[in-house]
Amino acid sequence: MLKEERHKLIMREVNLHNKVLSADLSRLLDVSEDTIRRDFKELIEAGRILKVHGGAVSPSFHFAHNMQGEVYAREAKQAIAEKTKRLLKKDITVLIEGGTTIIELAKAIPNDLRATFFTLSPQVAIALSDREKLDVISIGGKLSKNSNVHTGASVINQLAEIKVDLCIIGANGLSVAEGLTDSDWEIVQIIKAMMRSSQKVAVLSISEKLNTTQRLKVCDLQAVDYLITELPPDDSFLNPYKSSVELM
Structure with missing residues (x-):
């Protein structure tokens, strides 16, 4: 699976479930947790997710009080x-x-x-x-x-x-x-x-x-x-x- 495809699937899971675990994504995408961690790093640097213990969350979920922020759906x-x-x-x-x-x-x-x-x-x-x-x-x-x-x-x-x-x-x-x-x-x-x-x-x-x-x-x-x-x-x-x- 190409990196761009993984990133798209990771963002879908984050948007749907607010928080995702790296271990769960590793099984879902059939890649190593090291690969997921590298994907997380790039998505974090792009401001698309926030790192939490064991996984990642959506910025819109974490900062839901920001009424002007982007909220999925x-x-x-x-x-x-x-x-x-x-x-x-x-x-x-x-x-x-x-x-x-x-x-x-x-x-x-x-x-x-x-x-x-x-x-x-x-x-x-x-x-x-x-x-x-x-x-x-x-x-x-x-x-x-x-x-x-x-x-x-x-x-x-x-x-x-x-x-x-x-x-x-x-x-x-x-x-x-x-x-x-x-x-x-x-x-x-x-x-x-x-x-x-x-x-x-x-x-x-x-x-x-x-x-x-x-x-x-x-x-x-x-x-x-x-x-x-x-x-x-x-x-x-x-x-x-x-x-x-x-x-x-």
């Missing part, structure tokens, strides 16, 4: 945000994660919505802070530099003490067979704790992430109440998901 994520707003009723309590799709949701929330939002993401808290009628509560802990959300035992303990109407999370990988998956062990534990604290769970995902799987299991698809993509609910691409989750 922004129009699709804005369409998802508009759909998600239908679930936000007056006086609802919401537990919300982080990531570029959820940042778009935070920006789209109406100024007159009266609600309470708990969030693990400093970026999301900042994006919500100018909504006059929202109560925004940050759940603090160790800040994960890979995902920009708070993680660790203190976060899980705080989550165990609350009960909300709706949990809103993004997807790293999602499929009918494997359910919701991720590549980060600490994030998996946090998402599980978020789901335990919630009456309903909504997963926000661009359609490109569907039918993909990461190495760590979060939950089966049946544990999710709503799947919100940019596609119409009756799109044939979503047919395999209809029996397990409500599509929006």
Whole structure:
């Protein structure tokens, strides 16, 4: 495989999953990890990715608070945000994660919505802070530099003490067979704790992430109440998901 082709595939994986591991890319592209590290070096120098322990992340994910920065599939994520707003009723309590799709949701929330939002993401808290009628509560802990959300035992303990109407999370990988998956062990534990604290769970995902799987299991698809993509609910691409989750 030519270097240009590898770079294109690496960028697709980074854009889809926000973070990629060099070991996973080595297996996917059937090249050595040394080759992946050299590719990373060139992409980092070009400003296209950021290096993190064991892999790389998208600059748009790492700096999601930069509203003028480039965000992969922004129009699709804005369409998802508009759909998600239908679930936000007056006086609802919401537990919300982080990531570029959820940042778009935070920006789209109406100024007159009266609600309470708990969030693990400093970026999301900042994006919500100018909504006059929202109560925004940050759940603090160790800040994960890979995902920009708070993680660790203190976060899980705080989550165990609350009960909300709706949990809103993004997807790293999602499929009918494997359910919701991720590549980060600490994030998996946090998402599980978020789901335990919630009456309903909504997963926000661009359609490109569907039918993909990461190495760590979060939950089966049946544990999710709503799947919100940019596609119409009756799109044939979503047919395999209809029996397990409500599509929006």
